[in-house]
Amino acid sequence: MPASLLQLRNLSVRYFPRNGAPTLALDAANLSIVRGEIVGILGESGSGKTTLGQAVVTLLPTAAKYDGQVFFDGRDLMVATERELSKIRGRHISLVPQDPASALNPVMRIGTQIAEVLRAHEALDRKGRIQRIHELLAEVGLDDPERIGSSYPHQLSGGQRQRVVIAMAIACRPQLIIADEPVSKLDLPLQLQVLELMSGIARKHCMALLWITHDPATLLGFADRIGVMQAGQIVEQGPTEQIFRHPQHPYTQALVGLTQEFALSERPLVNAHHAN
């Protein structure tokens, strides 16, 4: 059995807000990802999926307390020093954020922003950096890397910006990429393109992906395995096809049923109960 790249062992996260009761955002999560695997984390808002992603990049808010372990390549990130963590983040574990528009610095050119990532983690000279930037932009499907590199974010379309943040995430060839709802705000054709792009890059460089989403359909034909989250717990895990074909947990069954409704079904929507 291949050694896991990432292993969450009984990971719990509690938030202690200044006013209000503490909440259990993540409840004894157990999950492992091997090199090159694409794992989808499927859950609705409040399920704890974002907390899980934040815990893996060890960027939990200060009001959070954790229990359990996050092993990355054999090391427990929860007990590592900030100095050790800053070497891992960006270089071995990187993040594709949800909203590329706010992730990019609006007053810096694209090339400069990618160079920042490279400068932090790689020992390349200026020429080497420029070449790597062009390679990265071409790899994410952006033709005319020279023009893109010297543009500002607002001069690019939404799709182009999303490709740029992906380029930044893969810049240092990380072993694990965490993506939190990276395609939910994009139109469907663009979603498909980004999924294909990420899948190709992951396979080519043997990168593992932790893909966090609320949309089951985007995981079809993309993720190898899925973990379904509800109220802070991973209620079901398994290979993608198995989750869709034979969902065991009632919550998973409900989600799979909903996916059918939205997949251009001819059946009318079921009459849903009122909001809580």
Add this chain to the structure above:
Amino acid sequence: MACSLRVQGLSRQYQTRNGWRKSTTVQAACGVSFYIPAGKTLALIGSSGSGKSTVARCVVRLERPDSGEIWLGGVEISRLGARSLRPLRSRIQMIFQDPTTSMNPRMSASAIIEEPLLIQQRGTRNERRERAASLMVEVGLSADWLDRRINEFSGGQQQRIAIARALALSPKVLVLDEALSGLDLSTQVQIIQLLKNLQAAHSLTYLLISHDLGAVAHLTDLLAVMSAGRIVEQGPTKEIIVNPQQPQTQTLVAAAEHFKKAFARAQGASA
């Protein structure tokens, strides 16, 4: 009485600055025309940058179109000044994509819902409060929550409050600009059902702006596909989905079909 919406030849361009002294003109919408019969729904579909939000903003007169006509029932509103427009503003209201930016998260639900009534000077303080309470219930929330702040509600609940606010002045036409995107699937189902119920109860006319064909197909009778500022195809929803003519439409339908087929494959059925 229900109200139709007709847009004829709508055009709008923007000047963007491209460095010092240089600027380019972007034709965001060009010659857009469509008609929504009273009490019906039309969805404006297209990828980002196609101009759909520009059309929405012109229709509610958040912006003034450069040319073209907008007929709200029997009244043409594209050229009206602020004073003439004010009494008509109650007839058409907009619901935006992101409730955390379309509403002040620190305001209470009642303050948000009552605000349009306050601005249009409708009713006494008590009457406004009562109206806010009945609207909360109508959108499926409890009137007990009126004094909670917006940031204390979930995303789906916030969007319901945005709908309640839009209904405060008893409009006849609602424009929903990507109002469903970013919401969980189960929340989308609930909001879609709410919108259907409200349409039946109040004979509302809907203009839906969306990039998600799957969600919108459940709500809309008519579909218009936009690309690069122009409507490239329009007609009854079923016809367009079953037989898309234009390449842009085919791309959109194919993307939605892709997920449908992937789902069928995963379930073991033949595609």
